[in-house]
Amino acid sequence: MSNNSSFAVEAHDLVKVFPRGNVRALDGVSLQVEEGTVLGLLGPNGAGKTTAVRILSTILSPDSGHASILGHDVVKEADTVRRIIGLAGQYAAVDENLTGRENIRMVGRLSHMSWKASRARATDLLESFGLTDAGDRVLKTYSGGMRRRLDLAAALVARPPVLFLDEPTTGLDPQSRQDLWAVIENLVAGGTTVLLTTQYLEEADRLARNIIVVDHGRVIAEGTPATLKADLGTSVVSITLSDNDAALRAARLVSSLSDNDPIVDHNTVELTVEDGPKVGADVLRTLDAAQVPIAGLALREPSLDDVFLSLTGHKSEAETETERSARMRKGGSRRRGADGEADANPDADGRDAA
């Protein structure tokens, strides 16, 4: 925890248990963000991403472990930390009943800037974010993309050197997402350190120098986008069968065709593999020989879902056989990175992980 370290954000062994439901939202997470870079924190809903951000931004205290921002401890020096961080979240924490300008001025005042400085800063930020025309309109009239931009603008009022962005583009249309990415790139070019959580591999790929993948409150992989992708299969073979029994049977038969465990969801089986067409043909042959009739076969690019599944698959040596078969039987353990309203609960992190 020295000021000389080149890490703007450091966390060691963070643990957070929510007593309600006894959920271990964070189970020993460590991370570092180099000054002036973006760290992408990837994970499905309920992985612990938001909990990590809330601890690093002083909103929550960890049960154990410690974290510091530019050398300042997030628990012992919370007030100092609050002066050097900005936080923008998927919950778009802005006041709907105020105008864009009033929102920024409010955050400026609450960051202890003078009236005059907050006013000037509001004008500048509205202009930078293309919101000058909308600045005096009540936020209720804003589109989703405008709201996120304003949320980000509000986070930048006090010119924080460290920025936390919690799923900044979840639920946005592609154009708004592109716009926001450009803004973030601009900030980083100017020296800001960013910790970004996301469910989108593409987003982390574009913005982050380093990526950490979390699931069930643990770090399950880390590295640069390139190294992580190299570890993944390049396509997914999806087999549809008549029912769940047939799917489980097929999964056993084809499991030797991929390094990753087959994932069963109801009557479908999915394999993450390097060479999709070849494995697809092998699957057909194998199932035909075993006289398992198939209803459909498809090849597709891996989604973030597949990334997580593949990553948890890598860990499967540590998993007991019972756990694995329970997962396969349940089929429901597929996590879907659903956008929008379902996530709009600050507690979702805790509850989903149950």
Add this chain to the structure above:
Amino acid sequence: MTTIAVPTITAPAPSGHRLRWTVADITTVTWRNLLAYTRIPEALFFSTLQPIMFVLLFRYVFGGAIPIPGGVPYVDYMMPGIFVQTVMFGAVSTSVGLAEDLQKGLIERFRALPMARSAVLAGRTTADAVRNIFVVIVMTGVAYAVGFRIGDGAAAYVLGALILLAFAYSMSWGFAAIGLAAPNSETAQVMAFPILMPLTFASTAFVPIQSMPGWLQGFVRHQPVSLVVDGARSLMVGGFYHSTSSVAYSLVWIAGLLVVLVPLGIWRYRKVN
């Protein structure tokens, strides 16, 4: 989208005068809450209309059937009761407002800012107190229109109104705690009613205590709404209802409620995660 002003590493600002910034933070949050009220004129209109309906209801529908001692017109008797009912029901908006801020993630943002911890609650309750001042002024006009007359002079009337406002302020800290405990704003509203209804109506606000069964009188006589209404009535109506002890008791209740409910609200705020 043009280039963004580049942030530079800023040295943490000196904390300066803590108290001065606490006051500034409370002022900012109050300003924000009051501004939000003006942005929903419908809510303002209907929340003012509702107590007016109650005035008309008790003045012209129920009033004739409620005998009161002291030879005072019922309209004079009931007005302090209507006032207390109005500010009590208005305090629900403290719950609802905070539950909404929590739900929408605004409190998360506040908690990551270097502002005073107490300002979120203090700003909310202060804004609600300002709104109550406005309501009491409007209601005084309505009261006059339906025949209410001040008993002991303007100064006593204003003092009576201040007791009501202080009581409402103390209660709003309790309702703040409810709002922070509620899972959402709709529930916050529903949660407040089981507290509001018995306190407001099982009191001396609208009917004299003598008309109630004996077992209820014990509760009614000592509960805060009765004592605050009696205190306010003593000052606003005076005459037969003059009672220095009621004024004293209402002040004791207000002080007691503040001592208990302010820390309760703050404790609840700290517990929110």
